[in-house]
Amino acid sequence: MSVQAGEVLEGKVTGITNFGAFIELPGGVTGLVHISEIAEEYVKDIHDFFKVSDRVKVKVITVDPRGKIGLSIKQALEKPRRSRKPEISFEEKINRFMKDSDERLTSLRRNTESKRGGRGAGKRS
Numbered sequence: 001m002s003v004q005a006g007e008v009l010e011g012k013v014t015g016i017t018n019f020g021a022f023i024e025l026p027g028g029v030t031g032l033v034h035i036s037e038i039a040e041e042y043v044k045d046i047h048d049f050f051k052v053s054d055r056v057k058v059k060v061i062t063v064d065p066r067g068k069i070g071l072s073i074k075q076a077l078e079k080p081r082r083s084r085k086p087e088i089s090f091e092e093k094i095n096r097f098m099k100d101s102d103e104r105l106t107s108l109r110r111n112t113e114s115k116r117g118g119r120g121a122g123k124r125s
Helices: 090-116
Strands: 008-016 020-024 030-034 055-063 069-072
Parallel strands (some): 030 069
């Protein structure tokens, strides 16, 4: 079976090194999953994620002319869709800004007046 870039296949871990894991794909061909393509988070030790003979789902990233196959586990996983916040209108954004701005200015004035002694207080002769 010949593999092509972009395919998602299931394979078996046949070997683990400090730089990645070798995966046997259907048809007996073997490819490498580099340590950077194992998971979204930082991978310190590959053994924390799988061991020899585990079945894994991989995506074929590259197939070079010499027959080397580059694989990725993190690209084979479907990423959860991020829910978008409902779009608010420009007018609503302006209203929120004005309200927040007024509250900040009122608070600032209150703090400034109390430091000076308030209105009319502390007049010097």
